[in-house]
Amino acid sequence: MIKISASLLAADFARLGEEVRLVEKAGCDMVHIDVMDGHFVPNITMGPMIVKAIRPHTGTFFDVHLMISEPERYAGAYIKAGADGITLHAESCGDHLREVVEEIKAQNVRVGCAISPDTPWTVLDPVLPLLDMVLVMTVYPGFGGQNFIEPTLQKVWALRRLYPELDIQVDGGLNEETVGEAVRAGANVIVMGTAFFGSKDPRELVKSIREMERR
Numbered sequence: 455m456i457k458i459s460a461s462l463l464a465a466d467f468a469r470l471g472e473e474v475r476l477v478e479k480a481g482c483d484m485v486h487i488d489v490m491d492g493h494f495v496p497n498i499t500m501g502p503m504i505v506k507a508i509r510p511h512t513g514t515f516f517d518v519h520l521m522i523s524e525p526e527r528y529a530g531a532y533i534k535a536g537a538d539g540i541t542l543h544a545e546s547c548g549d550h551l552r553e554v555v556e557e558i559k560a561q562n563v564r565v566g567c568a569i570s571p572d573t574p575w576t577v578l579d580p581v582l583p584l585l586d587m588v589l590v591m592t593v594y595p596g597f598g599g600q601n602f603i604e605p606t607l608q609k610v611w612a613l614r615r616l617y618p619e620l621d622i623q624v625d626g627g628l629n630e631e632t633v634g635e636a637v638r639a640g641a642n643v644i645v646m647g648t649a650f651f652g653s654k655d656p657r658e659l660v661k662s663i664r665e666m667e668r669r
């Protein structure tokens with residue numbers, strides 16, 4: 455089943471409460487919360503207190519994407535603030551990826567691991583059995599509104615063939631033009647920022663994507 459996660463990075467930050475209610479009303483499965491620290495990526499976005507502030511506005515799953523160094527140091531604060539899922543970057547964990555995943559998993563949240571476009575999916579080998587989701591970045595992390603990097607879908611295809619039941623998320627440059635090939639490659643969790651918050655009819659957008667079946 456296709457799941458849709460709307461990225462708040464493209465929302466109006468002056469009206470975040472209303473924007474998460476819009477995400478829920480449009481029928482999305484998740485709110486995608488992009489956390490950036492200005493160190494792992496050259497941008498700074500939102501701390502745990504923003505998550506805490508928007509939590510009461512919706513029951514929708516909070517899909518927190520940590521684009522930060524030392525994710526193990528901050529994951530707990532986001533979980534306490536209301537995160538339902540934590541996705542960390544393999545590139546931010548060096549050679550202690552497994553320990554970091556285990557440490558976050560022990561806090562009773564869904565755990566995902568993200569890989570940037572230049573990172574081979576095989577770096578996930580030590581943790582794949584522990585993961586609830588893999589995030590294959592389809593842009594370089596740090597900013598919304600970038601163009602889709604199509605060759606990253608080869609990683610989606612390879613992972614789907616080996617892990618038919620795994621949630622495989624794609625994130626960056628997904629819209630009505632690019633989502634079809636991502637779904638055909640095997641992605642089943644679709645992040646949309648610009649396409650969702652820029653849509654004249656978000657509800658219709660969600661409906662049309664959810665109806666796509668992997669051919």
Ligand code: DX5
Binds near residue numbers: 461594628649
């Ligand atoms: C980029 C973020 C993405 C981004 C997606 O680093 O992880 O979630 O906000 O934005 P769009 O859908 O606008 O490309």
Ligand code: ZN
Binds near residue numbers: 461486487519645
């Ligand atoms: Zn993201």
